[in-house]
Amino acid sequence: MKENTLVITGMGAVTPVGIGVAAYWDSLIAGKCGVGPITRFDASGLPVQIAAEVKDFQPSDFIPKRLVRTMDRFMQLAYAAAEEALSDSGLQPEREPDRVGVVMGTAMDGVTAIANTQAAFDGGRRASPHFVPMALGNIAAAQIAISHGIQGPSLTLNTACSSGGDAVMTAAMLLRSGEAEAVLAVGGESILCPIVVSSLSQAKALSRRNEDPEHACRPFDLNRDGFVIGEGGGALLIETEEHALARGARIHAVLAGYANTSDAHHVTAPCPDGAGAAACMRRALARAGKKPADIGYINAHGTSTVLGDKAETLAIKAVFGGRDSAPPISATKSATGHLMGAGGLTEAVACIKAIQEGVLPPTLHLDVPDPDCDLDYVPHAARKVQITAAMTNSLGFGGQNSSIILSRYQK
Numbered sequence: 001m002k003e004n005t006l007v008i009t010g011m012g013a014v015t016p017v018g019i020g021v022a023a024y025w026d027s028l029i030a031g032k033c034g035v036g037p038i039t040r041f042d043a044s045g046l047p048v049q050i051a052a053e054v055k056d057f058q059p060s061d062f063i064p065k066r067l068v069r070t071m072d073r074f075m076q077l078a079y080a081a082a083e084e085a086l087s088d089s090g091l092q093p094e095r096e097p098d099r100v101g102v103v104m105g106t107a108m109d110g111v112t113a114i115a116n117t118q119a120a121f122d123g124g125r126r127a128s129p130h131f132v133p134m135a136l137g138n139i140a141a142a143q144i145a146i147s148h149g150i151q152g153p154s155l156t157l158n159t160a161c162s163s164g165g166d167a168v169m170t171a172a173m174l175l176r177s178g179e180a181e182a183v184l185a186v187g188g189e190s191i192l193c194p195i196v197v198s199s200l201s202q203a204k205a206l207s208r209r210n211e212d213p214e215h216a217c218r219p220f221d222l223n224r225d226g227f228v229i230g231e232g233g234g235a236l237l238i239e240t241e242e243h244a245l246a247r248g249a250r251i252h253a254v255l256a257g258y259a260n261t262s263d264a265h266h267v268t269a270p271c272p273d274g275a276g277a278a279a280c281m282r283r284a285l286a287r288a289g290k291k292p293a294d295i296g297y298i299n300a301h302g303t304s305t306v307l308g309d310k311a312e313t314l315a316i317k318a319v320f321g322g323r324d325s326a327p328p329i330s331a332t333k334s335a336t337g338h339l340m341g342a343g344g345l346t347e348a349v350a351c352i353k354a355i356q357e358g359v360l361p362p363t364l365h366l367d368v369p370d371p372d373c374d375l376d377y378v379p380h381a382a383r384k385v386q387i388t389a390a391m392t393n394s395l396g397f398g399g400q401n402s403s404i405i406l407s408r409y410q411k
Contacts, residue, residue: 008252009251011352012084016034034053035213035216043194046201048210051229074106078188105164117135205227207224221366222369259401267397274313295320296388302377310370358387359384391404
């Protein structure tokens with residue numbers, strides 16, 4: 001392979017359908033859904049009372065106890081995913097601390113810490129001395145770096161729902177520029193608090209299927225009515241091939257292509273014809289040196305919004321053609337909800353597992369196909385298909401578009 005090939009040697013995932021890559025993947029393939037009533041706070045007075053929460057997460061299982069109370073939940077979820085990815089990779093950053101970096105992606109940082117602290121402050125309580133570090137997005141990466149002695153580049157991105165994908169791209173740029181030999185790309189998100197749920201509800205962005213939460217997130221279905229807030233963490237350890245081989249690492253996949261574009265259209269609505277997302281996919285293909293026909297699977301952004309799913313379908317058709325030529329597509333947010341900054345990483349993990357296992361995860365709850373969404377979305381059940389390359393898209397507020405291509409590793 002060419003000298004500047006980038007490879008994935010570690011994976012981590014903390015999701016509403018499973019903690020750890022194995023549990024996450026098994027649940028996706030089994031069609032398990034992680035959406036249910038909100039338990040984090042009393043949502044009875046809100047128009048939306050459902051979310052995809054991470055269940056049975058004990059921070060002290062992954063984080064030193066002395067740090068747990070100093071970290072907001074989005075940091076804890078990211079940290080846990082990073083720990084799994086580092087362990088999976090076998091990398092020991094302390095052996096070359098200045099040649100390892102961290103790139104963190106998060107859409108809304110410590111918004112829950114801000115909301116909860118303000119509510120307590122208004123109720124007469126003092127603000128914790130840990131409040132500011134808990135609210136800052138970059139402290140998640142800092143905590144990971146401190147714990148492992150990582151002294152290379154440390155960057156944090158806030159590009160809305162494309163933050164996780166953009167963290168992968170930024171990690172790749174650091175590696176190809178020679179700034180590092182290995183970079184941990186991490187995403188983390190937990191935005192479940194009354195003010196965020198209320199705001200997104202009023203914007204009519206969220207599903208209001210409070211009476212049937214399990215079937216609320218239904219990407220590409222005619223009766224979809226908005227996305228479901230999720231939370232989680234994801235991580236990939238990315239290295240130069242030379243560095244990975246020199247230390248005898250197991251290589252999961254190749255990071256073949258990546259791209260970022262902007263719609264330059266609207267703050268919240270996607271470009272109706274999907275032009276920006278289509279341009280992003282084309283750039284990722286060009287960087288990977290691949291043709292559309294080389295892609296065997298697309299993990300769509302697929303949030304279950306009326307405008308977003310239609311625009312992404314049009315974008316995919318513009319690049320890959322119609323149903324006869326486009327690859328199978330699925331939206332795993334139908335199972336996990338929308339993990340925002342963590343989504344790009346966890347969905348990249350799903351792509352890698354699909355390549356490794358020869359199985360495509362399904363799009364759940366696609367009962368009545370929307371005529372405007374007329375591609376193969378792998379409805380209801382997983383499908384056995386041998387593939388060598390997969391693409392994952394992450395599209396965010398502000399017209400942010402990210403596309404990542406993973407492929408099978410061959411020496």
